Amino acid sequence: MKNTALQRPQPVRWDHGTLYLLDQTRLPLETVIDPYTTVEQVWDAIRRLKVRGAPAIGIAGAYGLVLAMRSQQHLTHEDFLAQLDTQAAYLDSARPTAVNLHWALQRLLRQARQLHQQPVPEIYQALEQTAIQIHAEDRQLCRRIGDHGRPLIKTGMGILTHCNAGALATAELGTALAPLYLAHEAGVSFRVYADETRPLLQGARLTTWELQQAGIDVTLICDNMAATLMAQDCIDMVIVGTDRVAANGDVANKIGTLGVAILAQYFQIPFYVACPLLHHRLRHPSGEAIVIEERAQDEVTHLGQRRTAPVGMAVRNPAFDVTPHTLVGADHRARNLAASYGETLRAGLWPRSSRRLNQRFDASY
Numbered sequence: 001m002k003n004t005a006l007q008r009p010q011p012v013r014w015d016h017g018t019l020y021l022l023d024q025t026r027l028p029l030e031t032v033i034d035p036y037t038t039v040e041q042v043w044d045a046i047r048r049l050k051v052r053g054a055p056a057i058g059i060a061g062a063y064g065l066v067l068a069m070r071s072q073q074h075l076t077h078e079d080f081l082a083q084l085d086t087q088a089a090y091l092d093s094a095r096p097t098a099v100n101l102h103w104a105l106q107r108l109l110r111q112a113r114q115l116h117q118q119p120v121p122e123i124y125q126a127l128e129q130t131a132i133q134i135h136a137e138d139r140q141l142c143r144r145i146g147d148h149g150r151p152l153i154k155t156g157m158g159i160l161t162h163c164n165a166g167a168l169a170t171a172e173l174g175t176a177l178a179p180l181y182l183a184h185e186a187g188v189s190f191r192v193y194a195d196e197t198r199p200l201l202q203g204a205r206l207t208t209w210e211l212q213q214a215g216i217d218v219t220l221i222c223d224n225m226a227a228t229l230m231a232q233d234c235i236d237m238v239i240v241g242t243d244r245v246a247a248n249g250d251v252a253n254k255i256g257t258l259g260v261a262i263l264a265q266y267f268q269i270p271f272y273v274a275c276p277l278l279h280h281r282l283r284h285p286s287g288e289a290i291v292i293e294e295r296a297q298d299e300v301t302h303l304g305q306r307r308t309a310p311v312g313m314a315v316r317n318p319a320f321d322v323t324p325h326t327l328v329g330a331d332h333r334a335r336n337l338a339a340s341y342g343e344t345l346r347a348g349l350w351p352r353s354s355r356r357l358n359q360r361f362d363a364s365y
């Protein structure tokens with residue numbers, strides 16, 4: 001029996017020149033949508049994970065650049081383009097690891113440079129249209145990844161997720177969660193085990209919330225429980241998102257993903273990475289070249305406002321880790337879902353070597 005397709009939460013909405021963001025730091029207890037009209041507000045929202053998830057911050061960053069330039073249309077071409085560069089660099093500084101923010105900002109910069117002979121207001125209009133197009137493309141891309149991954153989801157499966165790569169991280173269906181949503185809509189019954197994902201609890205707060213809203217069977221576990229559930233044969237596959245992929249297939253994703261991948265190999269469980277090809281950065285020969293965001297210490301020493309570690313404690317807080325391609329393409333039947341991003345959206349299994357990918361999309365940066 002099919003399940004009705006529910007309206008999933010929209011983290012980002014652009015409405016007649018105003019950006020609306022669902023404040024993900026308030027979920028799951030409060031659903032708060034705020035209007036944004038300045039580039040500084042958008043920078044802060046990305047930095048503080050009010051909007052988060054690689055695609056969603058790329059989309060929000062693109063709209064943030066449009067907001068930055070609305071009041072600059074009186075400038076000369078030279079000054080407008082110089083200001084555009086400055087504001088794009090400012091937004092790009094909000095978070096370094098997810099490729100989408102930089103990719104989206106660079107796409108708007110290229111668009112403006114291609115139109116440099118046009119009147120400045122027309123350049124501004126083109127920037128807004130490009131941001132809207134990036135948003136729409138991500139919606140299509142998620143569906144492509146969902147269509148491609150949907151056959152992997154079999155009745156009775158236990159599926160482990162880490163962090164949140166769902167509707168809240170993208171324009172609609174998500175990347176890692178897209179196959180799950182489509183399988184559920186097709187009437188397939190399965191159980192999801194959501195890693196809480198310390199320290200910011202994207203799994204506990206966000207993945208459980210959106211899957212529960214969709215009527216999908218989801219069980220919350222602490223990160224340190226995944227091994228036991230695998231040992232108890234509760235997990236039949238793992239599927240995660242990604243923020244950036246190196247040319248050799250090394251995958252940057254939320255901190256803790258590496259541990260899950262090691263466990264999956266040990267227990268011979270398929271480990272899937274759902275990722276747009278745009279996440280493949282050919283300029284990064286391996287994962288060592290990927291910049292890993294280090295976040296504030298109080299995210300580790302506190303649970304919300306409550307301190308849980310001694311004052312003065314030394315802390316590390318890398319927000320991402322890198323899973324070597326050897327784990328992802330390993331013999332334990334690991335597979336990756338990738339969908340190209342651009343004119344012809346389609347999904348394809350990520351081949352074990354990324355050599356074939358190199359001919360398939362540009363290495364522009």
Ligand SMILES: CSC[C@H]1O[C@H](OP(=O)(O)O)[C@H](O)[C@@H]1O
Binds near residue numbers: 055163165170242
């Ligand atoms: C579909 S990208 C989701 C990706 O983003 C998350 O990071 P953050 O919550 O810090 O933005 C995590 O790495 C997810 O896999």
